[in-house]
Amino acid sequence: MRYDYLIVGAGLFGATFARKAADAGKKCLVIDKRDHIAGNIYTKEEHGIHVHKYGAHIFHTSDKKVWDYVNTFAEFNNFVNSPVARYGDELYNLPFNMNTFSKMWGISTPAEAKKIIDEQKKDGYRENPANLEEQAISLVGKDIYEKLIKGYTRKQWGRECTELPAFIIKRLPVRFTFDNNYFNDRYQGIPIGGYTAMVEKMLDGITVKLGISYRDHLEVNAASAEPDTYDRVIYTGPVDEYFGHKLGYLEYRSLRFEEEYMPDCDNFQGNAAVNYTSADVPYTRIIEHKHFEFGKGDGTVITREYPSEWKPGDEPYYPVNNDRNTELYGKYKELADAEENVIFGGRLGVYKYYDMDKVIASALELAEKELG
Numbered sequence: 201m202r203y204d205y206l207i208v209g210a211g212l213f214g215a216t217f218a219r220k221a222a223d224a225g226k227k228c229l230v231i232d233k234r235d236h237i238a239g240n241i242y243t244k245e246e247h248g249i250h251v252h253k254y255g256a257h258i259f260h261t262s263d264k265k266v267w268d269y270v271n272t273f274a275e276f277n278n279f280v281n282s283p284v285a286r287y288g289d290e291l292y293n294l295p296f297n298m299n300t301f302s303k304m305w306g307i308s309t310p311a312e313a314k315k316i317i318d319e320q321k322k323d324g325y326r327e328n329p330a331n332l333e334e335q336a337i338s339l340v341g342k343d344i345y346e347k348l349i350k351g352y353t354r355k356q357w358g359r360e361c362t363e364l365p366a367f368i369i370k371r372l373p374v375r376f377t378f379d380n381n382y383f384n385d386r387y388q389g390i391p392i393g394g395y396t397a398m399v400e401k402m403l404d405g406i407t408v409k410l411g412i413s414y415r416d417h418l419e420v421n422a423a424s425a426e427p428d429t430y431d432r433v434i435y436t437g438p439v440d441e442y443f444g445h446k447l448g449y450l451e452y453r454s455l456r457f458e459e460e461y462m463p464d465c466d467n468f469q470g471n472a473a474v475n476y477t478s479a480d481v482p483y484t485r486i487i488e489h490k491h492f493e494f495g496k497g498d499g500t501v502i503t504r505e506y507p508s509e510w511k512p513g514d515e516p517y518y519p520v521n522n523d524r525n526t527e528l529y530g531k532y533k534e535l536a537d538a539e540e541n542v543i544f545g546g547r548l549g550v551y552k553y554y555d556m557d558k559v560i561a562s563a564l565e566l567a568e569k570e571l572g
């Protein structure tokens with residue numbers, strides 16, 4: 201069989217590109233080493249609940265083109281992410297807003313909140329914060345930093361806030377209004393029926409082979425009597441793995457998900473996500489999946505999320521953007537750019553923390569370049 205494209209990875213990047221290519225009349229084969237499609241946005245129905253098997257995924261974007269595109273494959277509900285932070289027995293709204301400030305300090309106006317933050321950031325304040333600690337204190341003051349940021353961030357990244365770049369915390373909105381929406385984006389929601397159904401629709405009519413890695417696939421194909429041929433490869437696995445780690449290993453943060461089904465509990469925590477921000481609780485958050493779809497299902501399913509240091513063989517989740525890895529990725533990128541008829545894409549292929557909308561946007565951009 202002759203294919204125009206071999207697409208390695210049935211995640212969001214691979215599925216978006218495959219759909220575009222198939223619609224342009226190209227013949228595609230999609231493979232994935234996992235035994236399911238959808239990559240990290242995979243959801244599985246358990247007890248009438250769509251469980252996010254690789255962590256909570258909330259779709260949010262300000263890109264109308266991307267929003268219109270995903271809506272051709274799924275209808276989205278009106279879920280708005282409003283996590284709660286738990287420090288000991290104290291509960292606070294996120295992102296940092298007037299509800300958080302009022303609970304923390306017993307105040308009621310933006311002016312009072314700003315006055316306290318200004319007071320708390322005086323010591324050590326710098327125009328250009330050099331690290332996450334300085335950035336956090338200058339945004340929300342010392343109390344919130346100590347209770348809601350310091351322990352959580354240390355667990356999440358396995359490093360002190362003073363050793364982490366400032367930009368990580370700048371992702372979070374800080375608002376002087378009573379608005380608990382975690383994102384500033386124009387569009388937000390969860391696909392009704394789960395992400396897997398959405399990706400299934402994207403891959404409709406396209407040949408997909410699961411449970412086989414790129415290397416094994418090449419070997420099996422080469423040994424067959426009539427090997428398949430591919431004009432081009434779209435590769436969404438880890439770029440360093442593609443090159444046999446010959447320049448060294450890129451580093452990632454990994455996660456362990458501990459799932460629990462509670463048949464007799466209807467509502468465990470009253471919210472989809474509760475962040476455990478103190479250092480002495482080993483997990484960073486508990487997700488209660490039924491709340492992504494407003495409480496449907498029998499009993500409830502929760503997942504505790506434990507961050508861990510990545511080692512070869514673990515699932516890579518978050519790229520670690522420090523100087524060493526940025527430089528090493530630059531070298532792999534040179535190799536990748538020189539690789540004939542192979543295009544690297546997606547979160548692992550370009551070693552970048554991409555939200556879903558950015559992954560789709562980059563796959564659509566590639567499709568435009570490739571397919572005209």
Ligand code: FAD
Binds near residue numbers: 241
């Ligand atoms: P992936 O989904 O990782 O797909 C790559 C696929 O390639 C995988 O299925 C893998 O098995 C396969 N593969 C890899 N190597 C090989 C190989 N050698 N051979 C064969 N197959 C291979 N984004 C949001 O917008 N909102 C959120 O709320 C959000 N929450 C997140 C929470 C967590 C815990 C994490 C880790 C990420 C989150 N993201 C979120 C980001 C989101 O998961 C990604 O943007 C998206 O899944 C990336 O799609 P992808 O196709 O690039 O990669």
Ligand code: UDP
Binds near residue numbers: 350
């Ligand atoms: N963060 C925190 N406390 C929280 C939530 C987030 O300190 O309760 C910090 C943490 O450093 C995290 C960063 O803010 O890495 C960005 O948060 P986000 O929710 O974007 O994290 P991600 O989506 O990467 O898990």
